[in-house]
Amino acid sequence: MPQPVDYAMMARALQLAERGLYSASPNPRVGCVITRDDRIVGEGFHEKAGEAHAEVAALKAAGPAAEGATVYSTLEPCNHQGRTPPCVDALIEAKVKRVVAAMQDPNPKVAGGGFERLKTTGIEVESGVLEPEARELNIGFISRMTRGRPWIRLKIAASIDGKTALNNGASRWITDASARRDGHHWRARSCAVLTGMGTVRKDDPELNVREVETTRQPLRVIIDSKLQIPLTSKVLKGGGVLVASALHFPGLVKRLEKTGAQVAVLPGDSGKVGLPQLMHELAQREINEVLVEAGMELNGALLKAGLVDELLLYFAPQLFGDTARGMFDLPELADLSGRRELNITDLRKVGADIRIVARLV
Numbered sequence: 001m002p003q004p005v006d007y008a009m010m011a012r013a014l015q016l017a018e019r020g021l022y023s024a025s026p027n028p029r030v031g032c033v034i035t036r037d038d039r040i041v042g043e044g045f046h047e048k049a050g051e052a053h054a055e056v057a058a059l060k061a062a063g064p065a066a067e068g069a070t071v072y073s074t075l076e077p078c079n080h081q082g083r084t085p086p087c088v089d090a091l092i093e094a095k096v097k098r099v100v101a102a103m104q105d106p107n108p109k110v111a112g113g114g115f116e117r118l119k120t121t122g123i124e125v126e127s128g129v130l131e132p133e134a135r136e137l138n139i140g141f142i143s144r145m146t147r148g149r150p151w152i153r154l155k156i157a158a159s160i161d162g163k164t165a166l167n168n169g170a171s172r173w174i175t176d177a178s179a180r181r182d183g184h185h186w187r188a189r190s191c192a193v194l195t196g197m198g199t200v201r202k203d204d205p206e207l208n209v210r211e212v213e214t215t216r217q218p219l220r221v222i223i224d225s226k227l228q229i230p231l232t233s234k235v236l237k238g239g240g241v242l243v244a245s246a247l248h249f250p251g252l253v254k255r256l257e258k259t260g261a262q263v264a265v266l267p268g269d270s271g272k273v274g275l276p277q278l279m280h281e282l283a284q285r286e287i288n289e290v291l292v293e294a295g296m297e298l299n300g301a302l303l304k305a306g307l308v309d310e311l312l313l314y315f316a317p318q319l320f321g322d323t324a325r326g327m328f329d330l331p332e333l334a335d336l337s338g339r340r341e342l343n344i345t346d347l348r349k350v351g352a353d354i355r356i357v358a359r360l361v
Contacts, residue, residue: 002129006100009033009040009072010130014102016045016054017074017137022188022214023048026286028105028141032058033072034065034096041065048215053078055087059094066094074134076105076127079114088117098124102134106145140191140288143309149279150191154292154299155183155312156327160354163324164296169202178351179314184211186312190291192219192242192282195235196298197228206234207293219287223273223298227252227263236261244273244281275305300329303340311342313356 016031024030024046032054034042042065044057052060055077059066077087077099091099099118104127105111115125135142140151157175158164165171173180187193188209199205200222207220220235225246235241239260245253248265256263264281268274282290291312292302302308333339346357 002100002126005035005038006072006126006129009035009070010074010100010102012040012043013054013072013074014130014133014137016043017134019045020047021137022212023216025049025140025191025288028075028138030054030073030075032074034058034062034069035072036065036069041069050083053084053087056084056090059090062094066096068095068097070098070100071096072100072129074102074130074137076101076103076110076112077114077118078105078107078110079117080109086114088114091118091123092121096123098126100126100129102129103127103131106142108145138288144283144286144288149276149283149307150287150290151309152279152290152292152302152307153186153190153310153312154294154302154308155186155314156299157183157314157316158327159318159320159324160315161319161321161324162327163320164327165325166320167323167325169325172203174316174318175314175353176316176351179316179353179355181211182350182355183312183314184209186291187218188212188214190218190289191287192221192290194221194223194290194292195294196223197225198295198297199293200224200229200233200235202295204234205293206237208238218291219285221278221282221290223278225272227256229256231255231259242285244278246271246273275302275307279307296326296329299327303328303330308360310360311356311358313358314350315354315356317352317354 013031013033017029020029027049031045042058042062044054046054079086079088118125143151193207208217220241222243224243227245227249236259241261243261243263245265246267253263266274266277341361342358343361344358348355
């Protein structure tokens, strides 16, 4: 049975795990605390793929004090050989007494196997301490492991009456600098930033992280059914680009590949890119979280396809009027029973604007 100290130590482990928010992907964000007599003797977190897992980093910090200790990990210790050796081996070798985890690893290669291995050597195992908080921290990793697709988050900046641009397309800038900077934090935690050709033509965006410090840039994904993207587009500079096409045009593919971009041909209906196929492709590329920064057409298409998990909405204290462009291209409702309901998980003021985080019910 968990004790009050278990919750306190797991809270600290979660704080450590959050240090890998921008860097741990495609691996999960994990933190670990090691205690003796309720006193911390070692702690660590997983910074990036290929480097020490949180448990190994904490064991190194604890040294000989790990023997007979309690280990708090935000995720079940792994029991398989990946880029690094199994964490359970290190825990067993260190002769720890007890392991407390926030949650079971959703990776089928682990999924309870780590707990069982520890138990067979006489190590006491407890799980479920602050599990909801741990799941939130790794919501994209869990989505990829359990649903075979990334967690899809739509970012939209709009006026208070829900308009994203004037009827002539003018949209810069709706929100203020504080909201734009906040948006870069969400870019930095994402594995990929996704947009469509309409946004590329209109805004010529870079789609990279500029406002916050990060050790990696997200993959930039462009949906371009006919490979019409101009080779001079800013988004093609610097590599790290995937262009999703509906048709295979060998000549255009070669031209794009010379810029450093990759091309994936993923045909769907009506000559368009298959959105479910694209999400499967991104999962195969170990993409956990996708931030969509697109126009109302692509936003609506993703919503209609049932691929939107979360909305990140910035509302500016402005009014654009009925003729301005909306947030989603969706068919008209004849009955309120067809409305899509949301669960607001966070609401706060960012600069002069209001930020709402909401999930599809």
